[in-house]
Amino acid sequence: MTATNLGTGPAPGPGTAMPVLDLRDVTKVYGADAAATAVHALRGVTLTVERGDYVAVMGASGSGKSTLMNIIGCLDVPSGGRYRLDGLDVGGLDERRLAILRNRRIGFVFQSFNLIPRMSALANVELPLAYGGVRRDERRRRALAALAEVGLSDRVRHEPNALSGGQQQRVAVARALVTAPTLLLADEPTGALDSSSTADVLAIFDRLSRSGRTLVVITHEEEVAAHAKRVVRLVDGRVADDRRRAPVDAPPPRLGHGPLEGAR
């Protein structure tokens, strides 16, 4: 297998200086700021993620990691602080520009897969390209390539309910990759999977990281975090611990240990 052609767009070069993610003292408050009922989900998070890094964000439930994921994914806007994605300040953008940003720069992988029912795997993977205005034959080609990367070439015509959980999540990963995004953002990607499917998905993440993709994985599982080059722990809406396990330009620490790797 050739790891270098993972992903469908041009792999980002290592020499780019600008960080992919640059959060400065980001806060998020739900409810009125001064009111007693206000919930401070994020109390000032500062986080920089370099291109090619593989970061696991960990934390117990209520630590603010879902809120952080929404803000990083441009699904929500911070209450305070500054957030730059790929050098672009997200703070002042309207809904339309946020939608374009999500479409071009971010690939989402959700805990519950979030494939659209009654649409084939191929159509699901093509969806972000359709909204990005990519031509039909080009779309088809790229979607098929992305599905091949996750090992599902023989399942392109299947609808989600005909696929196992692991296969659905791999379709979701293909969908996240197909636009060649700057950042692959996964929210508890293995939370709904059994151990063998988990290993499959993590192996795919490892390969993506080796080929230079930037990954941010939100998780509460140590097993998942063990694959990352860097582990950030959130406690009560603040970064409590930030530990690097491997250099940014090195391969991920557990590469090659996954069962999928051996099976191939």
Next chain:
Amino acid sequence: MILEVLRFALRGLGANKLRTGLTTLGILIGVAAVITLVAVGNGSSKAIRDSIQRLGANTLTVTKSTTGRGGRFGGGGGGFRSGGAGAGADGQAAGPRTQARDLTMDDAKALVDKVNAPSVKSASPVVNAQQSTVTFGGASTSVGQFVGTTPSYLEAADRRIQSGSSFGDDDVAQGDRVAVIGSSVARDLFAGVNPLGQRFTASGVEFTVVGVLRASGSGSSGFQDADSVVIAPITAVRGTLAPYGGLSQILVEARDSSMVDRAQAEVTDLLDQRHDITGTAAADFQVTSQAGIQSAVADSNRTFTVLLGAVAAISLLVGGIGITNIMLVTVTERTREIGIRKALGAPRGAILGQFVAEATVLSLLGGLLGVVAGVVCSRFTIVGVKPVLVPSSIVLALGVSVAVGLLFGSLPAHRASRLRPIEALRHD
């Protein structure tokens, strides 16, 4: 991109075929109802117009007016009252109840006047018998109209003889008990027997059949059966089947259909003189032309058609509300899908377009099928009426159905497009 959005809409509709079908049915029924009912209204109005036309376009009907009162009588009848009107008629007219005078045989005769009424071709006095059951042998049938009149009536009322002949002026003068019968009576009373020369009985009075009328063909118009008729000399009917007294009406035939208005003026003048109506006094008679009846009927028919159309339009509106309802359900049901699409970068316009397109495809589909159903329904005779399609109603119904889809689909679509992705994704 627009093509993609349309494809998503069609896929959404295809995913729930039963629901799509039922919602479409709502619009289908509405559109089909509008087209069919307007066609039925139009058809019945045309049928009535035709049957009035068949009565003869150039005739006038003079009837006694019960609303107008001869208020200007002064001396209970001036010198013009000569003429020797029938004694019975005069007796009634002089009654204390009203000053209005009955129409008499002499009124009818006076209308045929080459000098004072050059436009009048003929004037036929008419009495309608009260008894309308006729018997022959063991058979009996009730006739729609038992008319006592003069031979000129047949031409004025556009009645053609199929076999035999009409009765003549001699028969009228002598009070011969002869009759011309309509085709329905011939069929019902003389089943299998040649009616000519046969004698039938009405209230103990025997009449000999001398002629049978040609079928007028208006039997299916939902109107009174025009072929269920017996026509006999007025002198034979009066005093036996109908009381002496005033005429039911005088049927006046103008020389030409273009002279109907002039004939109406002449008849009115003559009768004004004979009945001593002067100045502003309300006449005790009324002259009605077929054109007047026709326009009155057309008016009431238009109202009828508009009412039918309005009822149908309501069902179209209900169909539209059905679309709103089902689209709201769809949007709620697919909130998560909307969230996914938005997370993947679908702009608001794409979501809005997808749901508006779904609603519009629903209504357009229903509208087109409704047009087909409406046109097919209009080929059948409905409650005795042959519907006549109104092309503008098809265009209107189709246009309204599409507008309904756009209008009623835009509320749910707008709601969908405004959903925030994180909340939509959290939705189960």
